[in-house]
Amino acid sequence: MEQAGEHRIAAPRDRVWAALNDPAVLKRCIEGCEALERTGPETLTARVRARVGPVSAVFSGDIALKDLDPPNGYTLEVSAKGGAAGFAKGQARVKLAEDGAATVLAYTAEGSVGGKLAQVGQRLIDAAARKTADDFFNAFARELEEPATPDAAAAGEPGGAATPVPVPTGDVPAAQAATRGGALVWGGLAAVLVIAALVAWWLTAR
Amino acid sequence: MNGMIGQPVRRREDIRFITGRGRYTDDLAAAGQAYAVFARSPYARARLAKVDTAAAKASPGVVAVFTGADLAAGGIAALPCGWLVKSTDGTDMKVAPRPPLAISVVNFVGEPYAVVIADSLEAARAGAEAIEADFQDLPPAANLATAMDGPQIHEGIEQNRSFHWALGNQAKTEAAFAAAAHVTRLEFANNRLIPNAIEPRACLANYDAASDEITLTTTSQNPHLERLVLSAFVGLAPEHKLRVISPDVGGGFGSKIFIYPEETAAAWAARELRRAVKWTADRSEAFLSDAHGRDHLTTAELAMDAQGTFLGLRVHTRANLGAYLSTFASSVPTYLYGTLLAGQYRTPAIWVEVDGVYTNTAPVDAYRGAGRPEATYVVERLVETAARELKLDPAEIRRRNFIHEFPYETPVALVYDIGDYEQSLARALTLADVAGFPQRRAEAEKRGMKRGLGYSCYIEACGLAPSQLAISLGAGVGLYESGEVRVNPTGSVTVFTGSHSHGQGHETTFAQVVATKFGIPIEQVEVVHGDTGRMEFGLGTYGSRSLAVGGSALVKSAEKVIEKGKKISGHMLETTPDDIDFEDGVYRARGTNRQMTFGEVALAAYVPANFPEGLEPGLSEKTFYDPKNFTYPAGSHIAEVEIDPETGVVKVVAFTAVDDFGEIINPMIVEGQVHGGVAQGIGQALLEHGVYDDTGQLITGSFMDYAMPRAGDLPSFSVETTVTPCTHNPLGAKGCGEAGAIGAPAAIINAVTDALGVKDIAMPASPERVWRALQGA
Numbered sequence A: 001m002e003q004a005g006e007h008r009i010a011a012p013r014d015r016v017w018a019a020l021n022d023p024a025v026l027k028r029c030i031e032g033c034e035a036l037e038r039t040g041p042e043t044l045t046a047r048v049r050a051r052v053g054p055v056s057a058v059f060s061g062d063i064a065l066k067d068l069d070p071p072n073g074y075t076l077e078v079s080a081k082g083g084a085a086g087f088a089k090g091q092a093r094v095k096l097a098e099d100g101a102a103t104v105l106a107y108t109a110e111g112s113v114g115g116k117l118a119q120v121g122q123r124l125i126d127a128a129a130r131k132t133a134d135d136f137f138n139a140f141a142r143e144l145e146e147p148a149t150p151d152a153a154a155a156g157e158p159g160g161a162a163t164p165v166p167v168p169t170g171d172v173p174a175a176q177a178a179t180r181g182g183a184l185v186w187g188g189l190a191a192v193l194v195i196a197a198l199v200a201w202w203l204t205a206r
Numbered sequence B: 001m002n003g004m005i006g007q008p009v010r011r012r013e014d015i016r017f018i019t020g021r022g023r024y025t026d027d028l029a030a031a032g033q034a035y036a037v038f039a040r041s042p043y044a045r046a047r048l049a050k051v052d053t054a055a056a057k058a059s060p061g062v063v064a065v066f067t068g069a070d071l072a073a074g075g076i077a078a079l080p081c082g083w084l085v086k087s088t089d090g091t092d093m094k095v096a097p098r099p100p101l102a103i104s105v106v107n108f109v110g111e112p113y114a115v116v117i118a119d120s121l122e123a124a125r126a127g128a129e130a131i132e133a134d135f136q137d138l139p140p141a142a143n144l145a146t147a148m149d150g151p152q153i154h155e156g157i158e159q160n161r162s163f164h165w166a167l168g169n170q171a172k173t174e175a176a177f178a179a180a181a182h183v184t185r186l187e188f189a190n191n192r193l194i195p196n197a198i199e200p201r202a203c204l205a206n207y208d209a210a211s212d213e214i215t216l217t218t219t220s221q222n223p224h225l226e227r228l229v230l231s232a233f234v235g236l237a238p239e240h241k242l243r244v245i246s247p248d249v250g251g252g253f254g255s256k257i258f259i260y261p262e263e264t265a266a267a268w269a270a271r272e273l274r275r276a277v278k279w280t281a282d283r284s285e286a287f288l289s290d291a292h293g294r295d296h297l298t299t300a301e302l303a304m305d306a307q308g309t310f311l312g313l314r315v316h317t318r319a320n321l322g323a324y325l326s327t328f329a330s331s332v333p334t335y336l337y338g339t340l341l342a343g344q345y346r347t348p349a350i351w352v353e354v355d356g357v358y359t360n361t362a363p364v365d366a367y368r369g370a371g372r373p374e375a376t377y378v379v380e381r382l383v384e385t386a387a388r389e390l391k392l393d394p395a396e397i398r399r400r401n402f403i404h405e406f407p408y409e410t411p412v413a414l415v416y417d418i419g420d421y422e423q424s425l426a427r428a429l430t431l432a433d434v435a436g437f438p439q440r441r442a443e444a445e446k447r448g449m450k451r452g453l454g455y456s457c458y459i460e461a462c463g464l465a466p467s468q469l470a471i472s473l474g475a476g477v478g479l480y481e482s483g484e485v486r487v488n489p490t491g492s493v494t495v496f497t498g499s500h501s502h503g504q505g506h507e508t509t510f511a512q513v514v515a516t517k518f519g520i521p522i523e524q525v526e527v528v529h530g531d532t533g534r535m536e537f538g539l540g541t542y543g544s545r546s547l548a549v550g551g552s553a554l555v556k557s558a559e560k561v562i563e564k565g566k567k568i569s570g571h572m573l574e575t576t577p578d579d580i581d582f583e584d585g586v587y588r589a590r591g592t593n594r595q596m597t598f599g600e601v602a603l604a605a606y607v608p609a610n611f612p613e614g615l616e617p618g619l620s621e622k623t624f625y626d627p628k629n630f631t632y633p634a635g636s637h638i639a640e641v642e643i644d645p646e647t648g649v650v651k652v653v654a655f656t657a658v659d660d661f662g663e664i665i666n667p668m669i670v671e672g673q674v675h676g677g678v679a680q681g682i683g684q685a686l687l688e689h690g691v692y693d694d695t696g697q698l699i700t701g702s703f704m705d706y707a708m709p710r711a712g713d714l715p716s717f718s719v720e721t722t723v724t725p726c727t728h729n730p731l732g733a734k735g736c737g738e739a740g741a742i743g744a745p746a747a748i749i750n751a752v753t754d755a756l757g758v759k760d761i762a763m764p765a766s767p768e769r770v771w772r773a774l775q776g777a
Helices: A013-020 A023-029 A116-145 A150-155 A172-177 A184-205 B014-018 B054-058 B068-073 B121-130 B170-178 B223-232 B261-273 B283-289 B372-389 B394-401 B421-431 B434-446 B467-472 B506-518 B546-572 B598-606 B667-687 B739-756 B767-776
Strands: A002-009 A033-040 A043-052 A055-069 A073-081 A087-099 A102-114 B034-040 B046-052 B062-067 B112-118 B132-137 B161-168 B182-193 B202-208 B213-218 B242-245 B277-280 B293-304 B310-322 B349-358 B450-459 B481-487 B493-497 B525-529 B580-583 B586-589 B595-597 B620-625 B634-644 B649-660 B718-722
Touching: A002 A116, A013 A023, A013 A087, A013 A102, A013 A116, A023 A033, A023 A116, A055 A087, A102 A116, A116 B283, B034 B121, B034 B261, B034 B283, B046 B112, B054 B062, B054 B121, B062 B068, B062 B121, B062 B261, B112 B121, B112 B261, B161 B170, B170 B293, B170 B310, B170 B349, B182 B372, B182 B667, B202 B261, B213 B223, B213 B261, B223 B242, B223 B261, B261 B277, B293 B372, B310 B372, B372 B394, B372 B450, B372 B739, B394 B421, B394 B450, B421 B434, B421 B450, B421 B634, B421 B649, B421 B718, B434 B450, B434 B634, B450 B739, B481 B546, B481 B598, B493 B506, B493 B546, B506 B525, B506 B546, B546 B580, B546 B586, B546 B598, B546 B620, B586 B598, B595 B598, B634 B739, B649 B667, B649 B739, B649 B767, B667 B718, B667 B739, B739 B767
Parallel strands: B034 B277, B213 B242, B310 B349, B493 B525, B649 B718
Antiparallel strands: A002 A102, A033 A043, A043 A055, A055 A073, A073 A087, A087 A102, B034 B112, B046 B132, B062 B112, B161 B349, B182 B293, B202 B213, B202 B277, B293 B310, B450 B634, B481 B493, B481 B620, B580 B586, B586 B595, B634 B649
């Protein structure tokens, strides 16, 4: 499973970086995320429930942050276990680049899955991972572009690229957030979870 | 009379199969039965640091959770491999212990490490979900090509090599190559196959506290062998306290010969819990945990003189054994493979070396053909390629090298008793209308299609096996068969065989054999099999052995019954047994009009009012038949294919099989066996491929990714037989169950390479591979 993508987010880089490292924001953007906690300066743990119809699969994952370079990017290593559904592990490199008042988030990710996920989910992984990553970024963009930008809201064009976005003067959030969780891997992980749930459904429905 | 030997009697067992009245293991239920679900490793190789079963045990409906440590503490030993192979340096093969449930390490995806027993299947599944296992994953050696240089899987087994085995005469072979005018060389893989019987493995284990007996009802091809191994080697229970029943079984193809972890654990748990335990594999489990087949990497060379006379054959094979040695894993790429490399030819010098290699994949063992399809593929791909290189007709190069004189001792340890390879080939050439092929090819070309023709003249060693020879070669058991013929007082007959039918139709053919011997209607004969509680011993069904060995045992027993009947009737007809003739179910005093029917003699045997002195009452005889040699079915298969160059799709437009199975009891059943075997052979050649990725994940683990042959993939087969009767068994029969799967792959690939004009293409010749070959051509 390999993926790469780019998303343009109508918010300045420092804010994107901060949000990308804010467990509360991420938790809201990852469907089914039940817990996201810091366990150390550069480690986190999370639990995500993926649900398809009446079936759900719970994955618990450990995340390690590497190559921290705020606000330019980082590398995430994730290892997630889903019980009988199998496991997923992988890493993602995330880069943030300024593009006027907006930010371009580029990522490359690679991962592997094992157990049932690999046995019956192999074909579904790539497409599902991409869709879930897209869903995540759409939610993430809404999160950044809507509530916390009163000036932009006043301008009346919350999602527009041309929206003037106030740039926070200090980078306090970035400095703190550097030790928190990350987005892309969660997108990828969520994808895996959806597949896990599909697999679980497939296994029990027969 | 209907039902005699040679007649196409309809399979009597099919009535219950096709009307839903078959009794398969999963159809059976015991009072209060619990359900087992296994927790399986998602990793190809990992240290199993901890298995926390607390949450699983607390899960609603869960009765018990057992780990590998629990089974070991309960006295359950590792599952053994039943065939000892020695390396060229004289050392024994290296065996990695295989506990039924993993204890401290897991070595393939799907390896079970715990079992959850619960009141319902759902509760057992939920319990298995709740097991928390701490795996510390390790780098696997998942790929056969690199496994000998990869991470060492088992302690003390360097290069992951279990054995380096060889057969033949190396010096003579090297000399043959040195003198050769031409050498044909090929390197190829024999693709890994996943068996996929319609019925997955299943078991129902019951424990009777009153008798302290475990009854294990399971999908076994050889219930007595299962009992023997579980008792003598695994330590489950003494043999007399363990009964193994194989009821109706929906296909085996070899995969149900072996002694597996799940049935072992379920039987042990049933006694531990004093409660019946049911387990039925789902299809995903079957993909992961049934022993797979084939999986060789081979370099093969054929040395010839300028006229295409074979001088020598040199073969090196790396055989994938999987993570552990399954029950007969070591025999398949050695004694069932190397011994067949002479094929139908007089090749005077042969040298074969085989490395048996462990990998972090499911165990590999016998699958329909078991070693012989791999051997045939080597020989027949080489011969066809040699013909093309020497610009010889592929039939002609074969004729020049056929064995004509029998018995024939090959350079690889077998003695062929009889055969007529010319005859089969000649008939196949006619039946396949090979003469008309150039015209058909030209016509296909006009339509933009590429047409090809391929031959495969296979031989197999069946009728496993002469016990003394097999044991001297490493077998842990004799390979005779038992058969009891019990004539009931009213003259009907109940036949007990140690063979087992799981699709072969024994209930019909064995009844035909006995009915013919006695001259009674087939309806009077019942065949009982698959229960260690009902027949005394048996070695089961595999290696196309049932009729040649099990059927011969029945013939011997029937002859003993007839002899006793002569004594009884001789006395009652006031003559001597020597003056009694038995024919068509009637005992006649020679030279008189006095006679007794088969039924009258049976009644007299059980109501001995007027009985010879010193003769025991009753009319029941049994035999252990030990074959004197293997049987050697052989034949010629010709495949014709058409390839669409736009898509790379290969269509098998015709398939001709002319086989010599010796004497035939039921031609309809034989034809059916050939059809099934050829379908599986075409499956291997064009569709099926079991693939692990480099991390050891099985990525062809469902029918989404593992392509089985379907009716639409197959032509209407053209099937005939020729007959040279086996010289050493009383039926003259050789066996027919595996021939199709043995002969077909080489015929298909020879046809595909002919159509494409390439030297080789890998199996399965999928549209993608064919298309790529065309782009490269």
